[in-house]
Each structure stands twice: as structure tokens, then as C-alpha cells.
Amino acid sequence: MATLTAGKQFGLYINNKWEQTGETMEVLNKYNQEVIAHISVAGKEHVDAAVQGAKEALKSPFSPYARYEVLMKAAQLLVERRDDFAKVLALEVGKPIRESRGEIERAAQTLIISAEEAKRIHGEGVPVESAPGSENRMAFTVRVPVGVIAAITPFNVPVNLVCHKIGPAIAAGNSVVLKPAEVTPLSALMLAELLVEAGLPEGRLQVLTGDGPAIGEWLLENKDVNMFTFTGSPSVGESIRSRAGLRKVALELGNNSATIVHNDAKLDQAAAFISQKSFNNAGQVCISVQRVYVHEDIAKAFIDLLKKNTEKLVIGDPMDESTDIGPMIRLREAERVESWVHEAVEQGAVIALGGKRNGALYEPTILTNVSDDMKVCREEIFGPVVSVGTYKEIDEVIAKVNDSDYGLQAGLFTNDLQFAMKAAREIEVGGLIVNDASAYRVDHMPYGGVKNSGNGKEGPKYAIEEMTEERLIVLNL
16 A cells, blocks of 8 residues: 555545545544545445445355465465554554554454354254154255445454454455444555455455445445444444344444452552553553452552552653553544543542543543442543442442443452352353453454443354354255
8 A cells, every 4th residue: 555645545445446536534643633644435326336246246156265365365464564554553543553563463363363264164963853754854054154244343443353344254255345434444445455465356345435424324225235243332333233124233332341359359460450451542442441449458559559550651652662552533532531530520539640631642540539420430431541449348349340331341350269250140241351451352252242332242253153144954865
């Protein structure tokens, strides 16, 4: 992909061609707000052409081993071009360059895992012969692609979360119409180029950029789209589910992740992990620690350690190797976080650390003396703010964690196996992380939530189950 310049316009990728449109949108450097490129804005005719091309592509053979080869080659190319991709992430997301490199490495792993799973898709034998009158029959199932998948991805992890959708979709034999976030589209367009170079057949991937609500509406109207996979806000996810009808929908939505620190925990470990996993990517991660519940016996010692670890974090230019925390995705998001913190303070919260904004940069902030009905605890802040509350009893803290509209992941630091297993049974989340913070994730694990955090699972093996249909074959012998 050509060097980024303010005058550069990137087109839509439809049916193996790059197509520029008359209308464009700016892509900004999130640190200094300068224009780094322009993207084409798709209209309804582009959406329909992309869906039709994706549907036509399904008629051409694309064997599991061929899918494996393409995805493995793409992973190899991604590793080779890690630094190029990382620089674009640092610019268009504001993600620190070291963290950006880590995302590219993980994205390559996601493609490798998807490639491996392409060779493992299988059905099972069904003992229909055990039914009276069916003694001379045999049956088995096969898994077949769902067809055209519309993948709508967020701004915060715009390479790896794209790979988590298109990797399994391609591995399963589907075609994908990708709509990346309008504020971070460049890395997705680069990834499309890379997949073409890796040998992806024509039409198997289409990329539409532009206005998210409009493109989403046109995709929902198009009955040739067989499945929607979406990562983003609960309100949009609910709208997609209500409009999709009987078509498949997989949703990865919000969270206000809680992590418990019990009185038998290793405090140094807990404070270090929670500091690391509350503020990475400026707290703009679905499973970032937002709520911490610490046993009252150790609260002061834990807060002191958490402050000590957090004070070491460097805020600044994402391109600087020393930076730990860059800007938030938009100025208005940093202003929103600032207003939520001010509201919490007015309601009695205490700023133990941080609480200051400089443009789109917001300092890593620790709040104490919070109550669970404050907005910073009740809603998803999606910013570098963690609120610390206390508890006395195990049942009390489990109830506090569960008192949420969300349920993606939670963390628990304890050496009490009985507590850990009780929490595993009773905390209402898709994943409980013991002796680590809520934000732990590796790319082959099942990842998904309950309640307003969505439905369905990511992780290539589990996503492929969502992206295929089980078909029964019965033989009358």
C-alpha cells in the first residue's frame, strides 16, 4: 500500500478491484488530529455490488486445503510487514507503537489458527439405524458454509478483530463483506491487499468504507447476506439482531469488567496486572478492567500498589517507543470520560490518581470511594479509568460483580480454590480469569459474553461453528 499522505484517497475493494467514489471521508492522526488520508464513501449501489460479488464467488470451488494455504501465506506476509502495519495502527488508532506491534503479531496468530481449523471442520455419525424400521439406514452430518457474511468491526483493535472475523469465515468456506470502523479503515484495506497477494480468490473478500449506519442499513436490507457478525456497542447490536430476522447473528458487545482482589491474593501481582490491563489502548478494550472490588482488609495496601504501578505509565505520542498510553479515538470521547469522572466526584468519589485531560489524551485515573450506581461503575466507560470499591464477604462481592447489565469477562485474584470454584459457578460472565485481570485473552480460546455483552463465540474454532450450518445426510441402504 502506498505511503500515507493527506491527499491520498483509498478506494473500496469490490470484486478484486479498487474503486474510488466521489464522496470521501478524512482519516486523522489521532495524536495531532492531522489528516493522514481520505477514504471513499460507499453508496447503496456499492453495497449491493459487493454482496452480489460475494454471492457469486461461492459458486467457485475453494477447498479446505486451499483456504489453509491462503491464510497461512497471509499470516506470513503480515509478520513480514509487522512494522508497516504497526505504524498505521499508531497513527489511525493512537495505539502506542509497541502495543501496535503486539496486535499485528496476534493477528498473524489468529490467521494461523484459522488456517489450521480449515482442515478440521467435520461432522459426526448419527446412529439412525438404532430406530425401529431404520435398521438398513446410515446417517452422518457435514458442516457447510452459511454463505455471505457481513462483518462489521470496531476501531480499537482494527487488525486482529478483523482477522477474528474474516479468518474463520474464509476458513469455513464463506465470502465476507467487511465494513471496518470509519475512523480506522486503513489497516483493514492494507489487510485486504495482503490477502489478495496471498492468493484469496476473487470475490471472497469485499471491503466497504464510509458511513457505518448507512452501510449497515443497506446490508440489513440485502437478503443475500446470510449472517452478520458485529463487534461494537450494545445499542447497535440490538438493532442488528432485531432487523436480521431469521438470519444468523453473532454479537460481541460491551462490558464494564470487574476484577476481585481477595484478602489472600498476591497483592504485587494483582496490582501489576490490574494496572497493565486497565489502561492499555487508553482503556478502549471491551475487557479492560473498569471495576475493582478489593477486600476491605487489604484495600489501602492494594490501592497504594496500584497507584505506584500506574504512575510509571508514560502518556504521549504513540510513535514514541517509550509511550504506554496514547490518545483516545476522538476528542469528544476524552471529553465524555472527563465528564463522567467529574460527575462521580460530585457524587462522592475520590480521585486517587489522574483525572486530567489534555486534548484527546486522558491520564490513567483511579477512583476510590465509589458506589455501584455511579455512571463510571454502572455503564461502560471505555476509557482509562478504573474504580475501586471494597467488600467484606464472598457472597457480597459476587452479587456486586453480577449487578451489571453486562457479562463478558471478569477476573479474580485468590489462592482459595473453594472461592475460585464458587465464583466460576456463580459469576455471570462468558469467561472468568483466575489470578489474572479480566482483560486476559489468547486468540484460540472461546471468547464471548452473556446478558448485554452479546451472544456467540469468537476464537477461530468456535467462530467456525457459528459460521457453518450442520447438514444431515441419511443413506437408505
